[in-house]
Amino acid sequence: MMDAAGPTASFEAPSTARLDALSDAAVRDIAWLLFSPDLLRSQPPAGVLAMPFESPGAVAATIDWLDAQDADPAALHRHIADARVTRLGRYAECLLAWFLTHGPAARLIAANVPLRRKGITLGECDFLVETPTGRRLHWELAVKCYLHAGDGRGELADYVGPNLQDRFDLKLAHLLDHQLRLSAREEFASLGHRGPWDAQMFVKGWLFYRNGTNERDPAEIDPAHARGWWSTQADWPSFSSGHADAWIVLPRLEWLSPRIHDSQHASSFVSADALGQQLMQQTAPTMVAAFVGNAEGHWVERSRGFIVPDDWPERAHAFARRQAHQA
Incomplete structure (x- = not known):
């Protein structure tokens, strides 16, 4: 069952039966990005969670839009093929960009906006979006799969990438200290994207536990997060x-x-x-x-x-x- 908790928790959750009935894999992946639980709780003041929907009406319209995409996914498939994605993060960006371009909620203004100073790239803003009420948001998207490899100390550092080249606490620190701050930098103002911009983190994924056992999750992690073993x-x-x-x-x-x-x-x-x-x-x-x-x-x-x-x-x-x- 596709969990419907997460970003829309303040509204009536969409029927899991309607989400589960989606048959096209790419459409199901878009629905998962929008409605699956976040990996993290909000980390104020800098780490505010992205909220894709401003109203119950936007949620309902998105479910109808997903049904229509599922009935005729050819254009979405061409979009994915043209992107030639091979990495999971880029695939997720490709899907979210499709929703923001063609969906009924927030509207895409720009994606992968590079920020440079004296010819040196400082980073990229993943998504600049505008909501139906005119809010202008800077979203940083991350899709992560971490395995719990600790000894019960309940720390975010216990969650490591399968290839041991990544770790959850370091990823969160990079989000808070660098990526989410990009749209507030002086260099960003010169790019011509009228602000101010509210930076939000869009963090999805799965956490995996040895033989499926329960562990004491760190306070930063959303208890409803998607789990594996x-x-x-x-x-x-x-x-x-x-x-x-x-x-x-x-x-x-x-x-x-x-x-x-x-x-x-x-x-x-x-x-x-x-x-x-x-x-x-x-x-x-x-x-x-x-x-x-x-x-x-x-x-x-x-x-x-x-x-x-x-x-x-x-x-x-x-x-x-x-x-x-x-x-």
């Missing part, structure tokens, strides 16, 4: 036993919304044992998803997570602790 290769046989009969590796551009496949896709699924054997020689974490069949003949994602090499937990814990001392 991770398991070592050695733990995989016992963890996956009885979990699901159908498994598949998720390509990176399928890391946003929960997946749905029709019966023709069934040949791509493998058993848990076969998946474990397939990934035995992998040297990096791999995201996989479990599927179950429903009464309509579709395969619906039940859960998702990472299978990691047996030495990854130790390396991840050392990465979080060492970098924490250096930060």
Whole structure:
């Protein structure tokens, strides 16, 4: 089920049944960006959360718009193909830009606006948007997948990227101290985009916990955030036993919304044992998803997570602790 909490929590939440009924993967990904829970709570004064909708009417109009996109997604597919995206963050930007250009809520003014001083690029503002009531917003979009690799201390530094090149607390600090401040800089005023601009962070994604166990989340994290699990290769046989009969590796551009496949896709699924054997020689974490069949003949994602090499937990814990001392 596509969680409908998050940015629209102050309004009546849209029917999860209508969101779950969306069949096109790209349209479902747009809906997920707009309606899934935020990863973070608001971090005032600098870290205000983005609010895509100003009224219940805008929410309802967006659901109708998503239904129309789902019925005829050809133009959206051409937009994605023309963008030639290979990175998850750029894919998310591509989808949000489509909504802001063609959707019924906030209007796109500019995207990926570079800010330079004496020929040196200081950064880029992801999105400049104007709401129906005339508010002018600067959105910084981040879509992240972090694995909890801590020891119960309840700190944001415990959440690390699968390749151990990223960490949640450092990402948040960069958002607050650099990215969200770009539109308030003197150099930005010279670009001709009339302000003032209210900077907001648009942070979506998934957090993954060892064998699906509950951990004490840091105060910065929204308790409603999307959750998954991770398991070592050695733990995989016992963890996956009885979990699901159908498994598949998720390509990176399928890391946003929960997946749905029709019966023709069934040949791509493998058993848990076969998946474990397939990934035995992998040297990096791999995201996989479990599927179950429903009464309509579709395969619906039940859960998702990472299978990691047996030495990854130790390396991840050392990465979080060492970098924490250096930060």
